[in-house]
Amino acid sequence: MNTIVIFDIDGVVRDVSGSYRRALADTVENFTLGAYRPTPVDIDQLKSEGIWNNDWEASQELIYRYFETQGQPREQLGLDYKNIVAFFQARYRGTDPENFTGYICDEPLLLSPSYLEQLTLAGIAWGFFSGATRASANYVLQSRLGLQSPVLIAMEDAPGKPDPTGLFATVRLLQQNIDKLSIIVYVGDTVADMYTVEKARNLQPEKTWIGVGVLPPHVQETPVWRDAYAETLRQAGAAIVLNNVQELTPAKIQAIRTATAKGGNLEDLRAELFSEE
Known part of the structure; x- marks a missing residue:
């Protein structure tokens, strides 16, 4: 892919x-x-x-x-x-x-190792860029999820978001085994995450950057809160907003890639993606 x-x-x-x-x-x-x-x-x-x-x-x-x-x-x-x-x-x-x-x-996990395995089997490279400390991030990735040396850029490795330096560093690590890069998708739950994608796009316009928003569990307690938070992410630049990260399946990623290849603005991309559901 x-x-x-x-x-x-x-x-x-x-x-x-x-x-x-x-x-x-x-x-x-x-x-x-x-x-x-x-x-x-x-x-x-x-x-x-x-x-x-x-x-x-x-x-x-x-x-x-x-x-x-x-x-x-x-x-x-x-x-x-x-x-x-x-x-x-x-x-x-x-x-x-x-x-x-x-x-x-006591942090509940929101994805499983099998989900990441699905991405790997589909030929999708994946990694992590987080503002968490490296010790905290490794605790969840290695101790909790059992991942072996995942690609990770953490707090100690780059300036805080929305500075895209850490995102660029993560891409460089993952791009080593890719012949021709098609798109880069960054999945986050905050406005800062979406702003990071926008700044990356402005600094490296030769690449295709897509921001995918995920609703954190606490905002899904009421429909009003959920919808308002989703709209905030969309206004910040999220192409789509999902209830859980595992909804970003290989098929959905392929739909993002196809819609992006057609060009157009964010609204066109969203319409194309939702028509796939």
């Missing part, structure tokens, strides 16, 4: 609503002395701005914004970012320096 599919991890490969997002809420609550605990909607609204992919930075920003509503400028707060990160990690990773014991241990 000469196609590359690259997956984000959080919200795509694993459900982080009870881990990363819980740790984020815990952190904000702690540093606002219990006065404010952000709701899932609050967190989504922040992330819809497209620049808060790093949950440590997102925690700090929500703390700042809370105190600003109380009339305290952020310049006067004296927040220590290292303390914020340390508190967050104690919740998410746990306090044992040798083993994961925190919220990370």
Whole structure:
């Protein structure tokens, strides 16, 4: 197929609503002395701005914004970012320096190794580009899913999204065994993920870049929330939005490739893809 599919991890490969997002809420609550605990909607609204992919930075920003509503400028707060990160990690990773014991241990998986095997059998190269730390990403990919040395670009390897540097690095690693690259699909669950694809397209227009949105489990609790989140991803550039990553089957990827080859705009692509369903 000469196609590359690259997956984000959080919200795509694993459900982080009870881990990363819980740790984020815990952190904000702690540093606002219990006065404010952000709701899932609050967190989504922040992330819809497209620049808060790093949950440590997102925690700090929500703390700042809370105190600003109380009339305290952020310049006067004296927040220590290292303390914020340390508190967050104690919740998410746990306090044992040798083993994961925190919220990370209870993350539901959103795809299975057999799904990735289907992609391989269809001749589709795949890998991962995530803002998670390498240790956290490897925990889910290797320890939980049993993948052997998967292609991975993590937090330590590249600037945070929506900077596409890490996406480019992942493509270079996967492209080594491809004679003629057709399309690159990046699968993510946030506005920052879709913005990353757009920036990649602007910097490397000679390649065909497709953003596929996936709805994280927490937004599927109500139809209104689900539909609003899906529209946000589409507005950010997602060609299609799926309920689960495993809906991106080899057949669907082939449909994306065919529709893209015909040219046209995003609306034409979406219409073509939905006609295949």
